Amino acid sequence: DTEVTQTPKHLVMGMTNKKSLKCEQHMGHRAMYWYKQKAKKPPELMFVYSYEKLSINESVPSRFSPECPNSSLLNLHLHALQPEDSALYLCASSQVRLVVVPEQYFGPGTRLTVT
Amino acid sequence: SQQGEEDPQALSIQEGENATMNCSYKTSINNLQWYRQNSGRGLVHLILIRSNEREKHSGRLRVTLDTSKKSSSLLITASRAADTASYFCATMRGAGSYQLTFGKGTKLSVIP
Numbered sequence: 001d002t003e004v005t006q007t008p009k010h011l012v013m014g015m016t017n018k019k020s021l022k023c024e025q026h027m028g029h030r031a032m033y034w035y036k037q038k039a040k041k042p043p044e045l046m047f048v049y050s051y052e053k054l055s056i057n058e059s060v061p062s063r064f065s066p067e068c069p070n071s072s073l074l075n076l077h078l079h080a081l082q083p084e085d086s087a088l089y090l091c092a093s094s095q096v097r098l099v100v101v102p103e104q105y106f107g108p109g110t111r112l113t114v115t
Numbered sequence: 116s117q118q119g120e121e122d123p124q125a126l127s128i129q130e131g132e133n134a135t136m137n138c139s140y141k142t143s144i145n146n147l148q149w150y151r152q153n154s155g156r157g158l159v160h161l162i163l164i165r166s167n168e169r170e171k172h173s174g175r176l177r178v179t180l181d182t183s184k185k186s187s188s189l190l191i192t193a194s195r196a197a198d199t200a201s202y203f204c205a206t207m208r209g210a211g212s213y214q215l216t217f218g219k220g221t222k223l224s225v226i227p
Contacts, residue, residue: 109156
């Protein structure tokens with residue numbers, strides 16, 4: 001199974017709402033990532049989890065809260081978002097390699113609209 | 116700052132023609148990767164070329180790497196309408212890092 005799944009596919013939320021994005025993989029990968037992608041731009045890294053521990057936070061605002069409950073699941077909790085946070089949110093996973101950068105497997109993304 | 120910069124930003128060709136996309140990067144790498152993204156979807160890993168390799172093939176894809184010029188090219192031969200997508204090169208963030216930094220991408224349109 002080389003698939004990364006993400007739910008929901010689309011999400012519309014108000015600025016006062018609390019919602020969560022979910023990501024799952026069963027490839028035994030121990031690194032998982034959240035990216036944000038605005039229209040016509042490349043993906044921008046938000047968070048990296050390695051062995052279920054947060055290893056990288058790219059100075060993301062606290063209204064985004066990641067969680068890695070186990071080695072297969074990655075969540076992104078959203079609270080008090082702004083309209084400019086509307087974007088495609090991509091989850092990815094990979095093996096953990098400290099010398100050679102591994103290829104990453106991406107989910108289809110969640111299209112988030114903040115109203 | 117962006118590690119990779121793709122050239123051209125957009126490319127439109129007829130089906131059956133070859134498409135060439137270029138990528139330049141700034142720091143030393145241990146590998147360079149190419150990804151494809153269909154409109155509004157997730158990225159798909161296409162090919163990885165290591166820093167000690169100069170050329171690599173995978174099906175209709177050919178990737179070259181010139182570490183002296185810090186550049187790479189992706190050639191898609193005999194293009195198909197299904198190749199219409201955005202193509203990104205990606206390199207590691209820095210020495211010892213396993214984070215990827217993506218270039219700005221080339222939007223390829225293949226006209227049937």
